[in-house]
Amino acid sequence: MKTDTFRERDFLTLLDYTREEVETILDVAQDLKRKRATGEKHHLLDDQTLFLIFYNQSLRTRNSFEAGMTHLGGHAHFLDPSKIYTPALKGREVAYSTERVSDVARTLARMGEAIAIRCYGDPVDWEYGEAHKMMREFARWSDIPIINMECDKYHPCQALADLLTVKEKCGGFSGVNFTMSWAYSPSVHKPRAVPQSAIIAATMMGMKVTLAHPQGMELDPEVLKSCKQLASAGGGSFRTTNSFEEGLEGADVIYPKAWCPTHFFKQPVGNNDEKKSQQIFDQNKQWICDQQHLSMAKKNAIYMHCLPCDRGFEVTDEVIDGPQSVVFDEAENRLHAQKAVMALTMR
């Protein structure tokens, strides 16, 4: 964290921000959303450049940042790590193929106003925490803000869009029963950043949060500890269950999606056991959000997903294309939430 105001602050996880600060970001996002709807120009970042470094694929994140910078009067510059000298941590360098993060950060900081990075999974060999470490290393060396566009621990931009969507659909956060649930996917190559950031965001805002997953699919214990503390400080609650049905019962918001088990990560966190990970997945194919499961939640419950989803596995077409699904409002809210982050940190 660089200052006690928003200006020039990194945005790496909601855990670096207070509840009041997150509420301010949401207020600014709503204001910018209104301005966009009424056609009022809001060129708050004229002549500014945001560098986007994507180690992984993306539809929503890349396009919402690029469109957002256009709306704000600036420019988003896309950088493919395989076409520059790939930014690498000390110890992972390859001569004339990579460039040390400290050098990339200090170079780009001379040319633009912020650097946004997405990195998880294969580019860091599924060594849990390595991608987040790289973001922190960028932040250590850069004197312009670093924005996390999803690492192996957190996806704070998605979490902001999720909060904005809940605020709009439920009228606020107090008393809202929010269920983050695991759901089946044929692929075990699924990062944990979305569920971890969603439960951090929901507990921070004082919602009544349930985390539902099969045994063996536990999330990062440090994140769970933070959620308990946030729930206690924020007037909400946090519980976990290994029953899909129990998690859905009485929920106002359901958010079922796949994530990989700890076994899948390399040592020391996991043991790189893809076979065991696949076994756990395949034993839990019944964790699909179909109409019958949706009906266990409250009558007007909303169905959320960060997208992309695995249709026919995580969720049926009937549910995701049905009247309770808010997934495209949620995707749109990426744009407004990230514009708020950029406008607050880059000005």
Ligand code: CP
């Ligand atoms: N939800 C999300 O981050 O989408 P993309 O992977 O398409 O960016």
